[in-house]
Amino acid sequence: MPVPPVVAIEGVVRTYAWGSTTAIQRLLGTEPDGVPAAELWFGAHPGDPALVPSLNTTLSALIAADPVETLGARTVSQFGPRLPFLLKVLAADKALSMQVHPTLAQAQAGFAAEDAAGIARDAVNRNYRDANHKPELLCALTPFEALCGFRPVADTLAMLDDWAVPEFAPVRESLAQDGLRAAFTYLLTLADSTPLVAAVAARAAQFDPSSPWAGPARAAGLAAADFPGDIGAVLSLLLNYIVLQPGEATYLSAGTVHAYLRGTGVEIMATSDNVLRCGLTPKHIDVPELLKITNFTELADPRWPDDGAPFGFSADFRVPVADFALHSADLDAYRKPAQDVGSCATGTAGLPYLVLCASGSVRVDVDGTTVDLAPGHAAFVPAREQAFTLRGTGQTFLATVG
Numbered sequence: 001m002p003v004p005p006v007v008a009i010e011g012v013v014r015t016y017a018w019g020s021t022t023a024i025q026r027l028l029g030t031e032p033d034g035v036p037a038a039e040l041w042f043g044a045h046p047g048d049p050a051l052v053p054s055l056n057t058t059l060s061a062l063i064a065a066d067p068v069e070t071l072g073a074r075t076v077s078q079f080g081p082r083l084p085f086l087l088k089v090l091a092a093d094k095a096l097s098m099q100v101h102p103t104l105a106q107a108q109a110g111f112a113a114e115d116a117a118g119i120a121r122d123a124v125n126r127n128y129r130d131a132n133h134k135p136e137l138l139c140a141l142t143p144f145e146a147l148c149g150f151r152p153v154a155d156t157l158a159m160l161d162d163w164a165v166p167e168f169a170p171v172r173e174s175l176a177q178d179g180l181r182a183a184f185t186y187l188l189t190l191a192d193s194t195p196l197v198a199a200v201a202a203r204a205a206q207f208d209p210s211s212p213w214a215g216p217a218r219a220a221g222l223a224a225a226d227f228p229g230d231i232g233a234v235l236s237l238l239l240n241y242i243v244l245q246p247g248e249a250t251y252l253s254a255g256t257v258h259a260y261l262r263g264t265g266v267e268i269m270a271t272s273d274n275v276l277r278c279g280l281t282p283k284h285i286d287v288p289e290l291l292k293i294t295n296f297t298e299l300a301d302p303r304w305p306d307d308g309a310p311f312g313f314s315a316d317f318r319v320p321v322a323d324f325a326l327h328s329a330d331l332d333a334y335r336k337p338a339q340d341v342g343s344c345a346t347g348t349a350g351l352p353y354l355v356l357c358a359s360g361s362v363r364v365d366v367d368g369t370t371v372d373l374a375p376g377h378a379a380f381v382p383a384r385e386q387a388f389t390l391r392g393t394g395q396t397f398l399a400t401v402g
Contacts (some may be wrong), residue, residue, distance in 0.1 A: 003069045005335025005366035006381050006388070008373070009059055009354075011089075014039040018226075023091035023142075025263045027358075028376040036093065042354055042378045042399075043086035045271055048225040050378070059083070072350040072383030075177060075401050078322060086271050087354050087399040089376065090138065091264040095226040097281035098147070098235060098259040101134040101252070102293045106284050107274050110289070125284050132272035135321050136252040137304060139328065139397070140244035141358060144263030145240040149299030150180050156238060159213050163237075171234075180296040183381055188278060188287050188386040192229045197224065200234050215241040222261050224279055232259070240302045247328070249317050251304035255295025266397050270323040297359035303327060314395075318402065322376040331362060331392045345387040351400045353381040353388075360394015367383065 013024065019038025025031065026041075042050050049060035060083075062361040063070045067081030075084065102110060110128035117381070141170040151159075153175060160172045175183035190196065201224035207217035219241040224233040229377055237256060244250060244265070252258050259280055276290050277283055314330040327346075334342030347353060355364050357373035364379045365372045371379040373396075381388055384402050 003062070003066055003382050004055075005369040005384070006364050006371050007052050007054060007062070008371045009042060009378050009380050010053055011040040011042045011376065011378060012048040012050060012240055013037050014041060014048065015213070018094035018096055020091035020093040020264065023093075024089060024376070027089065029374070038091060038344065040089040040376065041086060042088060042356060043271070044083040047273075050380075052380070053372075054335035057265045059369055062380075070382045071352050074146065074263060074350050075352065076347045079401075082271065083195055083352065084271055084401060085268055085399060087266070087268050087356060087378070087397075088190075089141075089264065089356075090260070091268045092260050095223055095232075095280050097275070097277045097283065098232045098257065098276045098279035099275050100257050100290060100294050101136070101254055101272075102128070102274055102276070103254040104133040106141050106254070106293050107131055107133050107272070124287075127276055127286055127289050129273035132274065133254055133321070134270050134272035134274050135254060135319060135323065136267060136269040137249055137317055137319055137324070137326055138244070138252075138260070138265045138267045139249040139315075139326060140246050140263060140265045140316065142246060142264045144244040144265050145261040146244065146263075147236055147257075147259045147261065148240055148242055148250050148252065149240050149258065150238055150296065151240045152298045152300055153180060162213055163203055165199050165203050167196045170195075175238075180238065180298070181291070184235070184294070184296070185287075186239060187231055187235055188285075188290070190231065193234065194229060197231060197233055200224070200237065204233075215243070218235070219261060223259075227280045230280055232281075234288060235279045240299060242302050244303070245306055247315065249304045249306075249326075250302050251319050252319075253295075253320070255293055256299070257294060265328070266356065268324050268326045268399050270321065270326050322402040325400055327398040327400075329390055329396045329398065331360065331390060331394060331396060338365070341392050343389060343391045345389050346398065347381065347384065347387045348400065350383050354381045354399040355379045355381060355390070356397040356399070357392075358395040358397055360392055362390050362394070362396045364390035365389040
């Protein structure tokens with residue numbers, strides 16, 4: 001079928017237990033029905049590809065019909081005939097599992113090894129569902145609470161001294177003498193973690209909001225309340241607790257231990273289902289494999305910087321992988337005097353784009369073919385040789401290949 005210059009696509013709602021019952025519904029302008037809408041997927045992921053109503057097909061089928069025309073020769077050459085990223089709106093009202101993602105090489109080796117061992121790809125004890133890595137970047141739409149990477153050890157030791165939880169003494173000693181790997185391993189292999197988890201939860205509830213450690217205490221308290229008795233509440237004390245303000249982002253590279261706690265954001269990731277969990281979950285935890293892929297480097301600043309605003313973007317979040325890049329356009333900033341809407345030309349030659357309206361409204365104009373988007377709706381712009389135009393109000397996100 002001929003590929004239009006731009007097509008509207010319809011996201012797919014994923015209903016996980018940790019999702020919000022109001023955030024995505026509010027974004028879409030629909031009435032809440034009590035069902036937790038956790039994620040709104042825009043992409044060609046085989047699990048839930050976006051719909052293309054005007055062509056009565058899916059985005060994955062549209063791409064498969066003509067990969068070079070839709071994705072561009074460069075993308076197909078590097079990633080094959082598939083969209084290498086998934087864009088989504090994520091709304092968390094309960095902690096997601098504490099997890100780590102592998103590097104590309106680790107994913108390829110682990111996937112092949114589990115296939116060779118005869119472990120079914122949908123088995124509960126399977127670590128590697130595919131042979132791809134899964135780096136992620138999240139840009140907050142609301143204040144967004146998360147745990148991201150290991151806090152510098154000196155800061156964690158100071159915090160533990162202030163917490164003064166007797167049951168934590170062996171962990172502090174392990175951290176002080178042998179470092180993060182030793183402390184992390186100690187916690188994951190405790191024969192009975194119940195007393196330690198209970199002690200940490202009780203201490204977290206006592207912190208004054210003005211305490212310098214009120215943030216980590218809140219994270220531990222949320223984790224303990226969401227997953228009673230789970231060691232993740234204690235593991236959280238080794239990690240950076242951050243609150244992203246709207247427009248701020250965090251990037252989760254391979255090996256970075258992380259957990260999303262509360263909030264709504266736009267997330268982009270490489271197309272993969274590879275997740276190794278270490279806490280805040282009833283699901284499979286493979287400690288030896290987890291320790292093999294975890295990065296125990298201290299992370300002083302988990303916020304990911306905006307690299308500037310080329311091509312009319314208001315924010316440009318470029319990451320050290322080629323699978324994706326995320327840009328944000330504040331169309332209100334492009335309004336001229338006496339104009340109701342802002343306008344900007346954007347796009348890099350030869351790359352495909354997903355355009356997501358997060359607030360206000362936007363018209364995507366590609367050589368006179370237009371698609372109008374309300375919040376929570378998106379369009380696909382196939383790879384082209386020239387810029388396209390955005391006109392409207394509010395915030396629009398653009399996702400493309402890195």
